[in-house]
Amino acid sequence: MKKLFTLITLFAGTVAAMGTDYTDKLVVNINNTATVPVTTTISVEEQPDGKYSLQLKNFMLTAGKNPEDVMPVGTINISDVDGTSAGNTTMLSTSQSIKIENGDTPGIDFWMGSMLPEVPVNVKAEMAAERLYALITINMPGIGDIEVVFGDVYQMANSGFELFHTATSGDVTSDEPDNWHSFMSCTGAFASLVSTVPHTFISQEARPGSAGTSSVLIKSGKVLGIVVANGTMTNGRLQAGAMSATDPKNCAFIDITSEDTDTNGDLFHNKFYGKPDSMSVWVKFTQETPQTDYPYATVTAVITDGSYYQEPVDKDYTDIIVARAANATIESKDGVWQKLTIPFDYEPYTDKDAKTILMTFSTNAGAGKGTGNDELYVDDLEMIYNCSATGITIKGTPVDGFGTAADNVYEVIVDGDNADVDIADIAVTTNGKGARVTMEKADVDCIGGGSDVIITVTSADLKKNNTYCVKTRSAQYAGINNAAIGAGGKEEVKAIYNVNGQQIKSPAKGSICIVKYTNGKTVKKIVK
Template sequence: MKKIFTILALFLGAITVSADDFTDVLSVDINGAVTEQYATISLRDSSNGKYIFSLKNFVLKAGTNSIGVGTIELQDVEGVTDANGVLTLTTNQKVAIKKGDDPQVPTWMGPMLGNVPIELIAEKRDSTLYAVINIDMKALLGQIIKVTFGNGGYQIPNSGFETFQKYTVKTGGFFSPKDVDVYEATSWHSFATSTGDFAATANQAANHPFTYQSSVTRPGSNGESSLLITSASAMGFIANGTITTGRMNAGAMEAADPANHAFLDITNKDKDGKGDPFYTILNGRPDSIAVWVKFKQSSVQKDYPYATISAAVTNGSYYQDPQEKGKTYNNVLATAKNAKIESNGFAWQRISIPFEYINDTVKEKAILVTISTNAEPGKGTGNDSIFVDDAQLIYNGSVLSAKVKGVDVTLKDSVFSYTVNGLSDVSADDVEIITNANGAKIVKTLTKNGDDAVVNVRVASADLKIVSNYTFTMPGGAVTGIKNNKPNADDKVKAIYDILGRKVNTTKHGETYIIVYESGKTQKVVR
């Protein structure tokens, strides 16, 4: 679960202080112990694709103790904007940490540390900033401090189930309904906020609410609460307890009717009681989803003993789970499902479910996650329960193999520099990298080092948290795209590279590019 700072973050969100200042939750991971605090990051454009990145008043926290580190300022940070308008920032440099200016912190140890190695990779989308910062404190603490700023649209908000929204609904049966307070986890939704012709009936007919805030947490949790989902009996029928990151639709009396479903639609303007939409935006391609659960049936149902978790990554247009019969959904990128979650003695268990990617042409924009007390609608008993804690989207980022112009490179553990002999006319695209990730971000830069061609490759998981840097040196290799030969008037453009050798689709005014023509000639230009 998230620490208590998540509560404030979920209510206030990522707050833009000015055009260049961003305030959000900063997660600090030291040896797996995660703490959270508010922090402000300043981003300044210093022209020519370079930026100044400043993390102000950084503090290490441990329980009630705090150690002032200082302000981390990174100059000349490389910034590249892609075709979707996302600015990616990267740098790896040693800097002297400056004294902070927070009067509440008596001492700042940063200025005493000398030059500290810091690796940054960040993304700016519209008015939000997401950053992953690795601070090498081996000299002082013997470890690297892993810092994450913001969410980036890579995780489900409130995935630790720390914050809840109260709703008052009528429940208890048709003949003796009463107003009952129901607690929904924020960013997740149940029948308390459902829509559809039978929305009121779904709550009123039930003998008790479907969701509760619980103080029962999974082993090793740093949080204070989890979500309890229960089934209910309604007019002699079983109503599964269900939550979703979308919205529940109660559209039929029969539980198995697909008119009863969870759905998302990012064009839908409806908001829940907190003011949040009934959908979750997603900016990455996760490889799996992991959820901690603690499940039991009030009496074991031999034919229907399982709870279920399902997820679908979509382009944000209308999608429902279960799907409408006879309808084909072409807006789904990937799905993940486990419909055989056993009680396992009512012990906490971490369920990990891989995503299956089914339509690579779909652009990821939203995710629908649904968790239910039974894998079959209307089955189980009227008092089954499942505790849910720490739902996490997992992004892989390991390199499995590499080739240069079709030549296999034998990779070794913890070795990141390789020499490939016998090759000439090398371009960045000649280096082929295979990873274990569906959405890894691979950036290749091509340079000339004396007589050698050198391709540097940065491989990052989709959420930027796993980063590795490889160097491939080709002795005597000519570098494709560096010579400046003026093309003929009728020569057509084959490809465009930025000054770092990265292939781009669009150009930006004031920046330098290498244009490669179909004739093989190249030209260096400033747009």
């Protein structure tokens, strides 16, 4: 997709040595559209108090790919960032306002950031020894919220298909989306033959409701004017190794050990550590001549442990596959845009860590079975990570009626005089393969014992979350504590008194007490 306004790219200069330096790709998302990726460094240092500080130095805005057209912003320093360790990773988070400082790039005297007031920032990050994935949202005056994404290993690069370059093979040129490849960079014995026909093009038609104006058009073609070659696009690399279209030497493959790049400098593979629950993509498909036996286009996505992989396969790769998603029945539907949501299947495959992904789009699900001018438009690909709880149990007992509370607040009556529940007593199931669950006790003074536990389910890519509250109460104090909850519009208790007018904290079983609420209401209750 193209932007409705000038592309804005974020980059930074050299970072002074402090803490741990992480160097990776960084993009800015504005109105769900991503700018040109740039390589930069973020420094992370642990403070003496156990919190963390992050630094992004010499922060600049630039239009498009032209490094000369820049607006210097300054150095971003964010301190007092909370950190929570989980295994080999540390989760970082903070919401605060910061003052952007001047940078120190030689030859630049004016930095916009120093002229700005304090700006609100929100940080969510996942830090490991070898990598940093960070989402930094900055509210920039005159621009609004911009989302800085560093080290993204959960989405496909250029998934909106808004950034293109000219790929060449001899005298033949083709417009290829950045980070995606077709036959111009093909390898194999017959590469020079199939690369005589371009297969990818910039389309000025975007899917309905898009924030941009572009998509990628994939077209089939005829080699030597006779043999039909399906239009194919992949984030890996295409190989033309045989004359027969069905020979597995004709494939898309991914090899993370290869340092080969295309004419744009893009590798034929990418880091991908996510375990998405599904993916969505917009497509529009037409066949020049409708085929009764082979009427479908196709898309596949295979997440692996980083070992070599190809499609169609030439052997059994089950032990390296982490998950697979595919739709081999993309219909024309009279050539209208359609949104596909395709689930990832994890069950038949290994439970190894994800390291990369191979995605392939083709104008026909059968090798060489289309016609010479079939068209497949593709726009707005997104990996989806779920973050909803599907059930909560307390000491092995499921919470009754879970999923029915509009405010996600549940009260659980626990047998016995003491209804205090530890976080270790609570188990949560979710609908997200890689969803993260955190729990904390709320600081609530519960009558007769009890606990308020706040449960947060966060998507694996840290972009979404859902919050749930479980309130445990002892049965004999349930009537009073219901009023004390103060959630979902219920009244809050101001004070409790015995019949002699003395203020008390916990009324005795069988006694009569007087409860006063913050709205002025007073109620006499019998504690059962």
